[in-house]
Amino acid sequence: MWNHHGYQNGPYNLYTYYAGYNPPTSVNPYPRFPTIDNQAFLSPFTFVVGDVTIQKNTFVAPFVSIRADEGTPFYIGSNSNLQDGVILHGLKNKYFEKDNKRYSIYIGDQVSCAHGALIHGPCRVDDNVFIGFKAIVYNAIIGERSFISSGAVVTNGVKLRPNSFVPPGASIDTQHKADSLGTVPKTEEEFAKEVQRVNQEFPAAYSLYFGKNKCSCGLAC
Template identity: 80%
Template sequence: MTLWNYQRNQYGPYNIYSYYVGYNPQTSVNPNLHYPKIHQRAFLSPFTFVAGDVTIEKNTFVAPFVSIRADEGTPFYIGSNSNLQDGVILHGLKNKYVEKNNKRFSIYIGNRVSCAHGSLVHGPCRVEDDVFIGFNSIVYNAVIGEGSFISSGAVVTNGVELKPRSFVPPGANIDTQGKANVLATVPETEEEFAREVQRVNREFPSAYSLFFGKNRCSCGLAC
């Protein structure tokens, strides 16, 4: 008898999955109903919450207890090969936008972006490709340039724009453009750390999907 069968027979049931993937509620702020668009090769972990006009592209990993709530600010876009780790929160302010490719978004997250455990990304904001957002950090009302590294506990806000490969030190508060302009470039050690985080998390969508069955519907859940 396998360990899984032993545990199920002796103590079960195990692995009762819980999700919410669905429409945003109709309110005066956001009266139009939208259902998330999630690529079949993305993976949503148990206890994920996704509501409203949210696009999640292929091979993106969404860890447990992530909240992606496009019920006020909307829409959200999350590119391919990105990862939102445990406890990440995405939310946005009503009628506040960033632009990308002549389209308006409350939150735009590019490809190969890592949002580490407990980080908050609050719209309006745009996060370009290959960015690392550190543990318990906050990005709000900002544009984060490609390849930037935001360290643990840092805050980037107040309409600032980080140039590509900017390094935000641990606990820093980048709330003026002047502070953003003098940031150093990302050290090689932190670039390597970000690459390794990406490498590990890119394996999770397909690996975890084995536990959820081979057939997955367009919402990203196992059928």
């Protein structure tokens, strides 16, 4: 509905995203559809393909790309959030294990991936981790409750112990550097908790905002 000034009252609902099977290639010949919980939320302009699991009450913001078309499978736990512009992709036949299963990318419960972060498999991100703005995680295991600050890089097969703090702009590319990290300061711990609190409200709130109905597969219908 348009008002007398020529502006629309209320949101213009172009609710559109793509969630479908990976295109068969020599690298990944078997098409697999995403499995998305019906209480997760995919924002407009989200792209999800392949063997991707997204669990309950996880928020996927606009312009997130989740491509399990080379490395596969991907897993994203419950109450997590992938903020605007986050990219997930993985290398073929490269894995980390979690609970005796192999994943190209594993992201646990209550993980926050802030705007513009790149999560590239193989990698494993355990529960309650914060990954900051434009940070890069590639070929690494991130222990639970760790905090990766803005612009930092964690790579080269390193394993961060739980509650590790990666400073802004740091490059953690040896195990010695990883083992030398301090614990998460209280200020950053509280910041990560507040980000979690806000983002856990978004799936239900945005579902109401868009008036979106979803079928049992989790896709818009």
